[in-house]
Amino acid sequence: MTLRDIMMYIESEYKVINHTPCELCGGEYLTEDIQVAFIDDVPYDLCACICQNCGHEKIFEFSAPFIEQKQSNKLKKNLN
Numbered sequence: 661m662t663l664r665d666i667m668m669y670i671e672s673e674y675k676v677i678n679h680t681p682c683e684l685c686g687g688e689y690l691t692e693d694i695q696v697a698f699i700d701d702v703p704y705d706l707c708a709c710i711c712q713n714c715g716h717e718k719i720f721e722f723s724a725p726f727i728e729q730k731q732s733n734k735l736k737k738n739l740n
């Protein structure tokens with residue numbers, strides 16, 4: 661996958677987050693932080709989000725099949 665594919669993938673993750681209402685108040689989540697984690701050698705995007713309205717925190721997990729171990733450092737740099 662190219663970096664462009666990866667960015668499109670991440671955009672679709674943002675769409676999921678934007679379309680998920682807060683489970684407490686129905687407000688909108690804001691993405692605070694994105695981390696890449698490897699669980700059993702499977703890469704995941706972990707998006708830490710916070711409700712704009714009530715401050716409720718939620719972690720969104722997306723499997724990230726496009727990320728290879730050596731790519732993840734590069735990706736992190738681009739996000740920071």
Ligand SMILES: [Zn+2]
Nearest residue numbers: 682685711714
């Ligand atoms: Zn809320």
